[in-house]
Amino acid sequence: MTFELEASLRSRNFDMSIKLSDGETLAILGPNGAGKSTLLGVISGLLRPDSGRAQIGGRQLFDLDGGNHRWSAPHLRGTALLAQEALLFPHLSVLENVAFGPRSKGASKAAAGETARLWLTEVEAIHLESRKPAELSGGQAQRVAVARALAAEPELLLLDEPMSALDIHAAPLLRRVLKRVLAGRNAIIVTHDVLDAYMLADRVVVVENGRISEEGPTRQVLERPRSHFAAGLAGLNLVSGMITEQGITTPDGRLFAGQHDPEWSPAPGQEGVAAFPPSAVSVFLGDVHGSPRNSFPVTIRDLEPHGDQIRVRAAGSGTGERGTLSADITPAASADLGLVPGMNVRFVVKSALVSIYPA
Numbered sequence: 001m002t003f004e005l006e007a008s009l010r011s012r013n014f015d016m017s018i019k020l021s022d023g024e025t026l027a028i029l030g031p032n033g034a035g036k037s038t039l040l041g042v043i044s045g046l047l048r049p050d051s052g053r054a055q056i057g058g059r060q061l062f063d064l065d066g067g068n069h070r071w072s073a074p075h076l077r078g079t080a081l082l083a084q085e086a087l088l089f090p091h092l093s094v095l096e097n098v099a100f101g102p103r104s105k106g107a108s109k110a111a112a113g114e115t116a117r118l119w120l121t122e123v124e125a126i127h128l129e130s131r132k133p134a135e136l137s138g139g140q141a142q143r144v145a146v147a148r149a150l151a152a153e154p155e156l157l158l159l160d161e162p163m164s165a166l167d168i169h170a171a172p173l174l175r176r177v178l179k180r181v182l183a184g185r186n187a188i189i190v191t192h193d194v195l196d197a198y199m200l201a202d203r204v205v206v207v208e209n210g211r212i213s214e215e216g217p218t219r220q221v222l223e224r225p226r227s228h229f230a231a232g233l234a235g236l237n238l239v240s241g242m243i244t245e246q247g248i249t250t251p252d253g254r255l256f257a258g259q260h261d262p263e264w265s266p267a268p269g270q271e272g273v274a275a276f277p278p279s280a281v282s283v284f285l286g287d288v289h290g291s292p293r294n295s296f297p298v299t300i301r302d303l304e305p306h307g308d309q310i311r312v313r314a315a316g317s318g319t320g321e322r323g324t325l326s327a328d329i330t331p332a333a334s335a336d337l338g339l340v341p342g343m344n345v346r347f348v349v350k351s352a353l354v355s356i357y358p359a
């Protein structure tokens with residue numbers, strides 16, 4: 001089953017086009033207010049775009065282009081939306097909640113109950129079947145909500161940050177359940193977590209300001225990010241510029257030497273990016289002798305603990321249009337150098353650890 005959507009909604013500055021091939025799970029990543037929930041609202045029929053069309057497996061969900069506008073109601077779309085909160089029917093038992101979808105499609109009470117038990121087993125919640133939603137933890141309720149959504153046999157499952165309301169102990173079990181039930185299923189999952197993207201999605205779409213800024217297979221987007229948002233999620237520094245023989249030159253003329261990725265065959269003169277981890281950056285107080293490459297003055301913006309390291313964020317000419325680059329150094333080195341916000345230092349980036357690829 002394939003899914004295609006093209007939609008724009010001016011009041012939310014939203015204009016996107018999305019495609020899913022058969023059995024594909026897509027992760028939607030992006031900053032707050034980027035349009036991720038708007039996208040799910042448009043697909044599920046809760047929001048009406050100004051123009052566009054969408055179809056699932058050739059069946060039209062809406063078509064607002066041309067004269068004959070078509071619009072199908074949310075419950076007729078074959079989509080199921082799983083929100084951040086489980087939103088179970090409070091007066092029904094867990095089993096009745098999950099049996100609700102099959103029952104409303106005309107299944108007998110016994111058949112709907114059997115389907116519900118299968119799905120409750122799948123989400124590791126069968127032992128909760130006779131409880132009421134008020135007697136469930138957040139993680140248990142979310143697993144029941146997954147079972148309820150899947151029991152309705154949706155063609156496309158929409159998940160809006162399903163892990164975000166759960167504590168760190170409940171999230172891993174739900175993630176494991178989702179990995180199993182999403183395999184080979186058409187689903188779109190909005191998440192802020194790269195782990196969800198890695199574990200659950202075949203492809204990633206990064207949205208910023210109501211538009212798609214980057215998309216591709218999950219590993220490619222997170223290991224070779226082109227957008228600053230994806231680079232931030234992947235924990236990489238990103239500097240944009242023009243590709244040269246040695247690396248890239250930034251718009252203000254600074255050279256970032258690095259390793260050309262042969263797979264990406266960057267050509268000199270092309271727009272490119274230099275990506276490198278904060279661990280590739282060293283901090284010096286004065287001039288650095290030896291190779292002049294990838295050494296530039298910066299002003300420290302802030303320092304914060306990051307694992308067992310200190311992350312030093314600094315800005316200066318050559319740090320890219322987004323302004324800051326990060327260095328991870330040991331707490332001892334930070335103390336020895338006497339680093340504080342506002343201090344002028346030099347960042348030196350090891351060119352062997354800089355990846356150059358087209359933007």
Ligand SMILES: Nc1ncnc2c1ncn2[C@@H]1O[C@H](COP(=O)(O)OP(=O)(O)OP(=O)(O)O)[C@@H](O)[C@H]1O
Pocket residue numbers: 011012030031032033034035036037038039
């Ligand atoms: N109910 C609403 N009425 C009007 N504008 C809205 C409404 N909800 C969101 N918006 C606007 O639409 C744009 C997209 O918001 P949306 O909620 O889709 O973003 P998001 O990517 O889901 O953000 P978050 O990660 O914070 O949930 C934003 O500019 C937002 O201010």
